[in-house]
Amino acid sequence: MTKVVNYITESFEELKTNVTWLPWAEVQRLTIIVAVFTIVFSLAVWGVDEFFTTVIAGFFNFIKG
Template identity: 75%
Template sequence: MKVVNYISEAFEELKSNVTWPEWAEVQRLTIVVAVFSVLFALATWGVDEVFAKALAGFFNWIKA
């Protein structure tokens, strides 16, 4: 019964005490997050490629 009461109170808190953003702001911020996620993924991929090529070159240099 405590769990049901806790969930009920949590939903009531969300309905009455939380200030929710306007729909236009939600859409704008979602686009911002998506763009930065793509940019971060591309940057991570780029760094990974650079290090992979650097390590491959280093090990080829050691073999020779």
């Protein structure tokens, strides 16, 4: 158990001393960029899905009729 506690303690120390953290304003800006890109990408995927749903439904209706 002491190995686990030692590992966690050393990990936190590493994060505090050796990691270069971005300024808070930069983190906020990049978070907004990622959120906007995620929304745009998900809308694009939804649009392609709707398009292919319509095309495939039309194809099967054409075959049935």
